Amino acid sequence: METNPAKEAERILREFGVKGNPVPVEDIAAKLGAKLSYEPFEGQDEISGMLFRDGDHIVIGINSSHAKTRQRFSIAHEIGHLVMHKGAIFVDKAVRLNRDAKSSLAIDPREIDANRFAAELLMPEKLVSAEAKKRLVKKSKLSELLLIDELAAAFQVSSQAMEFRLTNLGIISPR
Numbered sequence: 001m002e003t004n005p006a007k008e009a010e011r012i013l014r015e016f017g018v019k020g021n022p023v024p025v026e027d028i029a030a031k032l033g034a035k036l037s038y039e040p041f042e043g044q045d046e047i048s049g050m051l052f053r054d055g056d057h058i059v060i061g062i063n064s065s066h067a068k069t070r071q072r073f074s075i076a077h078e079i080g081h082l083v084m085h086k087g088a089i090f091v092d093k094a095v096r097l098n099r100d101a102k103s104s105l106a107i108d109p110r111e112i113d114a115n116r117f118a119a120e121l122l123m124p125e126k127l128v129s130a131e132a133k134k135r136l137v138k139k140s141k142l143s144e145l146l147l148i149d150e151l152a153a154a155f156q157v158s159s160q161a162m163e164f165r166l167t168n169l170g171i172i173s174p175r
């Protein structure tokens, strides 16, 4: 079965009538029947999130010691597993979105899909483009770094995640 993370994310956004940013990722998880469980995962700080599924019993575990933006990304990532993948348990170790981490990240195609889904869910192309356009028109001399930070705040994602997304969408050029 071929899954398309972009299409799946679009479907979810449409299904729950999400029209603005920041995307209410906790609400979406809850509406999908998942119980969110925030835990510090003491002594295992490398875990960013997990999904446990047993029939109707669905729990998304989130590392509460991580930054809020990162928690949102983790929730979106686990929603991706929930809607795209079969399997009772997913445990996700912390990965950074920088280029160095790419190779280790690229091992399991389901992880690539879940990250792609999370980016599409939290930073829908239409909304990101609209917000970027608004700012580029308003302040023509706005630097790309400032744009990244402003959009990261507007979508409640990390600056790294937003930079990655804007580069992928061709709104900024790779550094």
Ligand SMILES: [Zn+2]
Binding pocket: 077, 081, 090, 091, 092, 110, 111, 114
């Ligand atoms: Zn995962």
